[in-house]
Amino acid sequence: MNPSDADYVAYVQGRIPALRRLAYHLCGDAHHADDLVQETIAKLYTAWSRISAADGLDQYTRTTLVRAFLDDRRRGWWRVRLFDAVPEHAGPPPSGAEDRVLLRAALDKVPPRQQAVLVLRFLHDLPVAEVARLVGCSEGTVKSQTAHGLATMRRLLVTWSSPSPDRVP
């Protein structure tokens, strides 16, 4: 193993837990999160000789992961099929579902870029300027996306947790 590869392995091994955690927060699925991390570290290896000595390695890696998440949502892995009846497990989360389930369901309902902004700001405590760099937009956009995303989530959470039978969003 050449020194550059050894550095890469050491770096990636150290960063995988944090990357998996961020990916899991973004997409809400552990297996999908691993796919995103796998894609990220493969891209990192491609660029390793150019950036390993440079500052901002963590930021490069996080940016790659966030962009992979956004690209993934844009490409859409979901296949929609016509169906003539509502299946048993469809719809909003069941009443009485724990907070985490409701929050995840609400987060999934907001557009991907808003999801990324909310996760990075409120689960990873990153400042607005840093989130703007990671997502690839202006600081103003981060602020407006934050406001829109939060408002949507709160509306959904209140609707779902109310006792009304008409709680389908």
Add this chain to the structure above:
Amino acid sequence: MSYLEKGPTELFAPLDAEPDAPSRVDIVAAMATGRRHKRGRVAAAGAAVVALAGGTAIGGTLAFSGAAPEPLPDCVAVPLPMAGFSSIDVTGADPSGRYIAGQADPVWGQKSSVVVWRDHEIVDVLRRPGVLLSDFTSRGVGVGRDAEQRRAYVYRDGKLATLDGGPAAAFAVNEDGVIVGSVGDRPARWAAAGAAPTPLPVPSGVTRGAATEITDDGTIVGWLEIDDKFPRQAYLWRADGTHGPLTLPTVDGERAVGFEAESIRDGWIYGQIRVLDKVVTAGGPSASTAPGVTSLTAFKDLPFRYEVATGRWDRLSRPADRSRAFFYVGDRVLSLPPNPEADEPTYYTADTVGEDGRSAAGDDNAVSGGLFRPVSWQCE
């Protein structure tokens, strides 16, 4: 405190959890993928992979603490000659990758032709519109069907002949020449190319079905629709004569609703598990295109493999670069290099995979124009 009263950080606190499954991230595979990106084609295995496979303490598949995995084979993409056609869709190949078949001018409404390559050279072009060959033996005997599945075909010595059975389709053939497919929309088996078909046993209520894969030991995989219910179910006819549906796994707490088998190799059936994702009620943007449909159900397909001998399911990763063709070596993704003659961004599909995981064939579908250019991948 209500959701309106909580501050954002407090609101999100319950989501601050660790992933609820062990890591499947594979550093060795990531380095191999990255190396392919850098070189533009697959080259010899790098020193890092060799060192990791030799049992050093670092690297390997981090989800497992055992010995580091064998390095993945290296593959080379070989563009196949096109005999003047502008578009050929690869449809089948033999277990070694020597014989490959395609359908030239495959777009509906065109008069397509069957193309057969041997050792990357064209050996036959048969003007038979609508016919495609989906599987071969290593001796070059192919089987196939027409687009409407009215006739099943066998290809031998440069000629196409129909199989017995009336409205039928042939999907696969094993090294003993046993053919499987469907007759009258029911799963069927031909003991040999000249034999009459025999129906495969199915449970009551089956409205449609087909056998789509057969191994050399006689294990058959197919699908059934029961009482017209969607999605269709994967069904297994074992070599010992027993048969039954595949018992589907639970995925992230939800029972899977279907499985689409794609290939069977080394005792494992590879395919896609289908789970319900979410429902959009009518009135949404798509509803107007489907009169009478009351809702849209979204499924997500997740790659899995099923071990025939034990009934065990393994969830599989997806490739890091999804524009590339790929197949699975064991439970690991082997991404395939692009067509070296491709001159524009392109998506690839591997349509067939050799029995030993050392060959594959497929095509690219250029972003502009939608033409298929056939490619063979050879790995070692």
